[in-house]
Amino acid sequence: MSGPAGSDTLDPEPVGHPGAVPAPSTTVRRRAKARKALRIAIFCVSLVLGVILALLVLARFAGGWGIPYFSMTTENGSRCVNTFTGFTCESVTLGDVELFGDVDLPDDTQVVRSRYVSTHDYALQAALEVPAAGAQDALTALQESYGKCVKDHPNPLSEDGLTSLCILANDQETTQTGIPDSRVYVVGTALRADGTRVVNLSVRSR
Known part of the structure; x- marks a missing residue:
């Protein structure tokens, strides 16, 4: 209400409802949405990076942990693949042929083909070639590990000439004590015309 004429008193300003909160402006709402979207994006990126890191760690160490169908490399460099019961190596290095076959061959021995399977048992198959210079040393090493040559045994070598x-074998015999050996082996070796020694090695657990 206005005061008397000539009075200096002014009408009071209208007062809003007590406790009322001003509505946020459009700019404030947009900034809030942008911050929320940024947090979601950061979370998604972090999640993806975490999954990728976990997969990289799994791929790197799963073979050594024995997880089936993941590959691993032995200390001697053979590439193998885990199975549910052990592992299989389709290509075995000379170091592992010597380890699994319990034989010490000349360093220049070449592995032509090989395969090793390990479960609760094991089996090693290997075809080897030893240059002429080490042919006699190879025969000595084979005899030290597998005994003397035996007669009247089927020939495991298919190469002519x-x-x-x-042939060194115990698949048809027992040890001198009458107790079967813990491993069964058949090893065939012979010389080519150029002096190269070829070896066919088969060793498995009994």
Whole structure:
């Protein structure tokens, strides 16, 4: 209400409802949405990076942990694949042929083909070639590990033109004590015309 004429008193300003909160402006709402979207984006990126990191760690160490179908490399460099019961190596290095076959061959021995399977048992198959210079040393090493040449045993070598055939085997015998050996082996070795020694090695657990 206005005061009397000539009075200096002014009408009071209208007062809003007590406790009322001003509505946020459009700019404030947009900034809030942008911050929320940024947090969601950061979370998603972090989640993806975490999954990628976990997969990289799994791929790197799963073979060594024995997880089936993941590959691993032995200390001697053979590439193997885990199975549910052990592992299989489709290509075995000379170091692992010597380890699994319990034999010490000349360093220049070449592994032509090989395969090793390990479960609760094991089996090693290997075809080897030893240059002429180490042929006699190879025969000595084979005999130290597998005994003397035996007669009247089927020949495991299929190559023609070989001489000085020697077969070392215990698949048809027991040890001198009458107790079967813990491993069964058949090893065939002979010489080519150029002096190269070829070896066919088969060793498995009994």
